[in-house]
Amino acid sequence: MIHQYKNNGYNIVLDIASGSVHVVDDLVYDMIELYQDLPEEQIADAIVAKYDSTYSSEDIHEAYEDITALKESGQLFTEDVYKDVIIDFKKRKTVVKALCLHIAHDCNMACKYCFADEGSYNGKPRELMSAEVGKKALDFLVENSGNRVNLEVDFFGGEPLMNFEVIKEIVAYGRSIEKTAGKNFRFTLTTNGILLNDEVTEFCNKEISNVVLSLDGRKCVNDNMRPFVNGKGSYDVIVPKFQNFVAKRGDKSYYVRGTFTRNNLDFLEDFKAMVDLGFQEISLEPVVAGDDCDYSIREEDIEAICNQYDALAAYMIELTKKGKPVTFFHYMLDLNGGPCVYKRLSGCGSGTEYLAVTPTGDLYPCHQFVSYDEYKLGNVFDGIQKTEIIDEFKLCNVYAKDKCRDCFARFYCSGGCAANSFQFHGNILDAYDIGCKLQRKRVECAIMIKAALAEFEEGE
Amino acid sequence: MKRIKTLTNKTLNSTVVKGGCGECQTSCQSACKTSCTVGNQSCENK
Numbered sequence: 004m005i006h007q008y009k010n011n012g013y014n015i016v017l018d019i020a021s022g023s024v025h026v027v028d029d030l031v032y033d034m035i036e037l038y039q040d041l042p043e044e045q046i047a048d049a050i051v052a053k054y055d056s057t058y059s060s061e062d063i064h065e066a067y068e069d070i071t072a073l074k075e076s077g078q079l080f081t082e083d084v085y086k087d088v089i090i091d092f093k094k095r096k097t098v099v100k101a102l103c104l105h106i107a108h109d110c111n112m113a114c115k116y117c118f119a120d121e122g123s124y125n126g127k128p129r130e131l132m133s134a135e136v137g138k139k140a141l142d143f144l145v146e147n148s149g150n151r152v153n154l155e156v157d158f159f160g161g162e163p164l165m166n167f168e169v170i171k172e173i174v175a176y177g178r179s180i181e182k183t184a185g186k187n188f189r190f191t192l193t194t195n196g197i198l199l200n201d202e203v204t205e206f207c208n209k210e211i212s213n214v215v216l217s218l219d220g221r222k223c224v225n226d227n228m229r230p231f232v233n234g235k236g237s238y239d240v241i242v243p244k245f246q247n248f249v250a251k252r253g254d255k256s257y258y259v260r261g262t263f264t265r266n267n268l269d270f271l272e273d274f275k276a277m278v279d280l281g282f283q284e285i286s287l288e289p290v291v292a293g294d295d296c297d298y299s300i301r302e303e304d305i306e307a308i309c310n311q312y313d314a315l316a317a318y319m320i321e322l323t324k325k326g327k328p329v330t331f332f333h334y335m336l337d338l339n340g341g342p343c344v345y346k347r348l349s350g351c352g353s354g355t356e357y358l359a360v361t362p363t364g365d366l367y368p369c370h371q372f373v374s375y376d377e378y379k380l381g382n383v384f385d386g387i388q389k390t391e392i393i394d395e396f397k398l399c400n401v402y403a404k405d406k407c408r409d410c411f412a413r414f415y416c417s418g419g420c421a422a423n424s425f426q427f428h429g430n431i432l433d434a435y436d437i438g439c440k441l442q443r444k445r446v447e448c449a450i451m452i453k454a455a456l457a458e459f460e461e462g463e
Numbered sequence: 464m465k466r467i468k469t470l471t472n473k474t475l476n477s478t479v480v481k482g483g484c485g486e487c488q489t490s491c492q493s494a495c496k497t498s499c500t501v502g503n504q505s506c507e508n509k
Contacts, residue, residue, distance in 0.1 A: 022475040028466045069464045078472055085479065101489035153486050153507070193496065288495055332495060335503035338471040342504045343482025347475070350501065351491040369491065414475065415502030446502065453470055
């Protein structure tokens with residue numbers, strides 16, 4: 004399968020099955036479109052008809068030979084053979100290697116779009132995880148992780164820092180068992196920043212490998228969607244705390260992460276506002292919400308969002324050329340050292356290698372499934388009881404989904420979010436269509452940035 | 464090839480043999496939490 008598109012003056016050709024990425028001129032671009040259907044002579048006729056005498060017959064023949072050479076070396080028109088290689092997903096043995104610890108089902112804010120219902124997850128009691136449950140969760144992870152060395156544990160909520168003392172206790176416990184267990188814990192934390200202080204900062208810089216800081220961008224945008232319980236905006240409280248935190252972060256990873264809604268379809272301005280505040284690692288996510296929410300993304304918003312993604316890509320290229328590069332999570336792409344095909348087929352790992360743990364120790368396929376009682380798998384004390392749900396998630400791969408099978412982005416997004424699919428279609432083998440359209444656009448932009456920066460580096 | 468610049472010729476096929484160790488980061492764990500992107504993860508199978 005070939006996917007070809009033009010963006011920001013670049014003609015880009017993706018050979019999906021091999022993962023090859025080519026930047027070509029107009030002649031080759033048009034010839035690749037025709038290559039599989041027509042013999043060389045007819046392609047040449049079509050080129051002459053379109054471009055008159057712009058290209059000589061030697062040019063056309065040479066381009067044809069180059070395309071053929073790429074095809075023969077497995078970089079164009081390659082067949083997708085992976086579904087034959089990875090035959091039975093259900094039989095594959097999976098291990099748990101990442102947990103999302105819902106350390107606090109409670110929150111000190113009242114963000115309007117919160118999928119966790121301010122920590123109550125669809126009416127569950129507001130409660131904090133005990134150290135006992137947290138430690139048991141780490142034991143469960145070690146016991147179920149097979150020979151995986153790197154184990155990830157995310158402190159999530161609600162607002163995790165409402166239970167900071169327990170976080171410290173769980174981390175200390177993890178450090179005390181990891182060596183003898185032959186494991187390496189990577190702790191991460193997502194916070195709204197309200198309770199950030201020097202002690203938390205120092206702790207995070209020592210123990211937490213990645214910290215996600217929630218901020219939506221401009222003050223008016225942030226305060227509209229991210230108020231305190233009393234309705235007052237949070238921007239003035241959290242921004243200085245985030246700036247202080249990032250200043251002390253050194254080379255450790257962090258993300259300032261925002262959500263955009265249909266109330267700020269000009270979200271490039273929010274991205275720029277975050278850059279102006281001094282943040283360099285940024286993620287901005289489209290809100291995922293049903294049509295009953297006035298802020299949800301609709302089909303008619305997609306064009307505006309895609310235009311913003313284009314402008315965001317151009318802005319990032321401009322910053323890089325000025326020697327001030329910033330990272331946008333969804334434009335990060337490792338073309339040469341990216342994940343293997345197994346990872347690309349099997350997706351995020353929810354329900355198999357990634358599970359969520361509630362404050363009482365109940366296990367769910369991921370943090371977004373905690374709202375759905377029917378997806379409770381078991382608990383950290385007794386293990387997984389509903390293995391049939393695990394089997395359902397094992398089958399979740401790009402070949403099991405009709406919408407993914409022929410999508411050019413399938414090896415970049417790997418099938419999308421199972422929770423989004425469940426929310427919009429009632430099963431995990433479908434896909435959230437708006438999310439797919441935006442994902443495809445982001446992949447196109449990310450690759451265009453690679454093309455632009457390769458050209459820039461060549462010119463240096 | 465004067466009309467074609469190849470940004471990557473590392474083929475996914477080659478990872479069928481060596482891949483699958485599972486040590487890489489869980490994709491949703493890193494920054495998004497609301498969508499799945501795998502292409503931006505790095506391989507840890509050095």
